Amino acid sequence: MIDPKALYQVDNDNFVARKMGNEMVMVPLADKVADMTGVLTLNEVGADILLAFEKPSTIENVIGKLMDIYDIDEETLSSDIRLFMEKAMKNNVIIKVG
Template identity: 40%
Template sequence: MDFKKVDQLKSRFVSRKVGNELVLVPLVSNVAHMDTLFNLNETAGFLWENLNENSSVEQLKDLLMENFEVDEETAEKDVKEFLEKIEKLEG
């Protein structure tokens, strides 16, 4: 993932916390497109909120391990899967 594009990507969504999930609503011409919502579980929502242009897989993995009861291998796998899904939102 090109982390330099993260701010651009994040600016195309409005996010709202609903329970333990974070809901992403895409903006089309600065208007919420309610037909397409993305529900992020607690872990993915945490990664989304901490994702920025200075992020790295290593940094996000460390944040997961510090904030959730997860081992290093699982944290790295979760971060990589999350980033793969986020890259698809760029399309």
Template identity: 30%
Template structure:
């Protein structure tokens, strides 16, 4: 999995936001506000070889159990795929 480079992560007034650029502005109207875990997932998508690796990274970074980390990864990455923000390599 790989981030769609038509979306940029920005910190605007203390909020972490994904903003569409380029061709994505034609398909996606708006911005996505991310919480701390979602921003962490986004930042680590390109380096992670699998969802399992993301789960491990979340457990290392945050004080959460495996089930919580897995739920966060499955839910957020699934939504990213659904909306074209993540692509298969």
């Protein structure tokens, strides 16, 4: 369950991310070595969500940032971000930091 008041951040110790055009490529690290079998590719929206969590942020702050970028209603955006976060947290891409 995602706590709307908690702080979340990308787990930079376990992933290296690079933006390539409109996509972002994420490579998991195992003992500080790239594990090419687990490469993740994010579309532009996924990349923007991930970039919004580069520093510790609440989900509400990220929703606010992305509302300024995308022409979408807040309810849909909130639902999409929560779904993204659930998957990202399951894969240890985003972690709770506070």
